Amino acid sequence: MTLRIANAAGFWGDWPSAPRRLLETAEVDFLTLEYLAELTLSIMASQRKKSPTAGYATDFVTVTEDIVSLLQTQPQLKIVTNAGGLNPISCARAVGKVLVKCGLENLPIGVVFGDDLLPQMDTLTKEGCELLHFDRGEPLGTLREKVISANAYLGAEPISRSLEKGARIVITGRVADASLTVGPAVHQFGWTWDDWNSLAAASVAGHIIECGAQATGGYSTDWKSCQLANIGYPIAEIGSDGQLIITKPDGSGGQVTRHTVTEQLVYEIGDPAAYLTPDVIVDFTTVEVAALAENRVAVRGSTGREAPESYKVSLAYADGFTASGQLLVFGNDCVVKAKVVASLIEERLHQDGIELARMHTELLGAGDGLPGMQPPPDDLREVMLRIAAYDPRREAVAAFARQFAPLITNGPAGLAGYAQGRPSVRPLYSYWPTTVPKELVFPEVRVLDANHWANTPENN
Amino acid sequence: MHEKTIALGEVATARSGDKGNHANVAVIAWRQAGYQFLEKVLTAERVAEFFQGLDSSHVDRFELPKLGSLNFLLYDALGGGASQSLRIDTQGKLLGTALLDLQLPVPDNVSEMLRGTS
Structure with missing residues (x-):
């Protein structure tokens, strides 16, 4: 028996x-x-502030509408998603409504809770949990008052539990990306939670497919060698003993080669001998990748060891305001002129008594995509001036945003690109990676049919 | 200074991403001979020097010989990371593409390192 697990969304907006x-x-x-992604939950938190029924990945509701007929014609098909974000109940309600409308009112939807630690911040403090910064070791301290989201990366267990209770769609909040794949594999094969090598193999599968088309030729520096317009998203075939083959739909674009799979294996990792998930610590250095046939690649030799005793926690706190504006600067003197325009903005703010905490100027097209790497070429005819600013005060950032438009008439000639209007001022949420002992986090699942979720009251 | 050089991009591809304020840049050799060459010449110091404009605090290198890959971790390289960075490339997405321009001395067996069949 082989389990085929696909991924068709690598982030909100895919x-x-x-x-x-x-x-x-x-x-x-x-x-x-x-x-x-790391910061998606903080964006959802600000959405939930505005509306108590918001705060989940609404894309998933649209996707459900798009594939509902396939749920009817493919009885084996199940869906596991972390679209629930900060508000899995509202997500289940919206998805339930779509299913009811299409005659699937009995379809069981499982919802995973317990990742949201915001309601229990006081308890965590009482338990002596200092929420130390993962890299810097500092305690969260007074920043605690500014926290807008705090979510543990749950593991595969509540997903597997939801499937055991008969869920065909599992909606979670924050779980580790790889666990979306590990949960179904454990459910299918009945692995124990200390079968570290099998859990490692499924985690490697999850890691390879979690970013969608990045495993099938997307985001490749070798982009010229495959057809991207109809790129296929990845499929992991997992065997009961942890065998793993990566493939993609027949006839789709992109490619699955030893190289594309390896590129994704090493994406966003630190020490490859200790890839941490809530389910297992995976050693990538024992992994081998071999081509079996066209667009079929075997991944062998994954090894794992006992899972960490803490959950990683993604915490975000309100940290001032930011805005960025752009102007196209044209002419043989564009580099010099762009620098003058940037200094005009700074000087005019200064005249109004406003000093911003941070400003960053980039001459896009002149090499500033990589700061400090190379001097601009001297034959440029145009450059995109981009200036970004940060300050704890909203009004100071708003004053910055108002400096761009006047330059069209009271700055030098050769500026364009103001059609998008004044740059918008956004609240900035800073990321505070930390950990919480597993015994302080309580993953829960609830499996009910679509009709029930569709009729769940808004305030539940 | 007249030593012949070859771009890293001739013998490898690269992929970069973010881990908070740290960036990872992985280099994936097309062939095993290329990996052995890169293991010798593509040191953490060389990569740190290439990316010195990023003001990274330090660079670690991890080897994955079975995958023909080297992983570089550039600490504090992203100007605050995805949340705080004011750069257009908040997540270090450009670093992999950039690193492929790094010039390396041409090895004797360079023909065994080029893409070919892998």
């Missing part, structure tokens, strides 16, 4: 038609959809 394209061209047992 290709909207990828899930449907995948399910129309490949039969899989599980579709995973990953929506939560």
Whole structure:
């Protein structure tokens, strides 16, 4: 028995038609959809402040509408997603409504809770949990008052539990990306939670597919060698003993080669001998990758050891305001002129008595995409001036944002690109990675049919 | 200074991303001979020097010989990371592409390192 697990979303905002394209061209047992990057939850937190029913990945509701007929024609298909974000109940309600409308009112939806630690910050403090910064070791201290989201990266266990209770769609909040794949594998094969090598193999599978098309030729520096327009999203075939093959739908674009799979294996990792997940610590240095056939690649030799005793926690706190503005600067003297325009903005703010905490100027097109790497070439005819600012005071950043438009008439000639209007001032949420002992976190699951979720009251 | 050089991009691809305020840049050799060459010449010091404009505090190198890959971790390289950075590239997405321009001395067996069949 081989379990086929696909991924068709690597972040909130990924290709909207990828899930449907995948399910129309490949039969899989599980579709995973990953929506939560490091800062997504803080964005959701600010959305939830404005509306108590917001704070989840609304893309998933659209995806459900798009693939609902495939749920009807493919009885083996199940979906596991972290689209629930900060508000998995509202997400389940919205998805439930779509299913009811399409005659799938009995479809069981599992919701995983318990990752949201904001309601229990006081308890954590009482338990002596200082929420030390993962890299710097400092305690959170007084920043605690500014925390807007704090979520533990749950593991695969509550997902597996939801599937055991019969869920066909599992909606979670923050879980580790790889756990979206590990949960179905453990459910299917009945591995114990200390079968470290099997958990490692499934985690490697999850890590390879979690960013969608990055495993199939997307984000490759070798981009010229594959057809990207109809790129296929990845499928992991997992065997009961942890065998793993990566492939993609027949006839899709992109490619699955030893190289594309390896590129994704080493993406966003630190020490490859200790890739931490809540389920297992994986050693990537024992992993080997070998091509089996066209677009079929075997991944062997994953090894794992006992999982960490703490959950990683993604915590965000309100940290002032930011804005960025751009102007196209044209002419043989564009580099000099762009620098003058940047200094005009600074000087005019100074005249108004405003000193911003931080400003950063980039001459895009002149090499500033990589700060300090190379001097601008001397034959440029145009350059995009981009200036970004940060300050704890909203009004100071708003004053900065108002400096761009006047330059069209009271600055030098050769400026364009103001059609988008005044730069918007955004609240900035800073990231505070930390850990919490596992015994202080309580993952819970609830599996109910679509009709029940659709009728869950708004205030529940 | 007349030593012949070869761009890293001739023998490898690269992929970069963020870990908070740290960036990772992984280099994936096309062939095993290329990996052995890079293991010798593509040191953490060389990569740190290449990226000195980023003001990284230090650079670590991790080897994955079975995957023909080297992983470089550039600490504090992202101007605050995805949340706080004021740069256009808040997440270090450009670093992999950039590193492929790094010039290395041409090895004797360079023909065994080029893409070919892998």
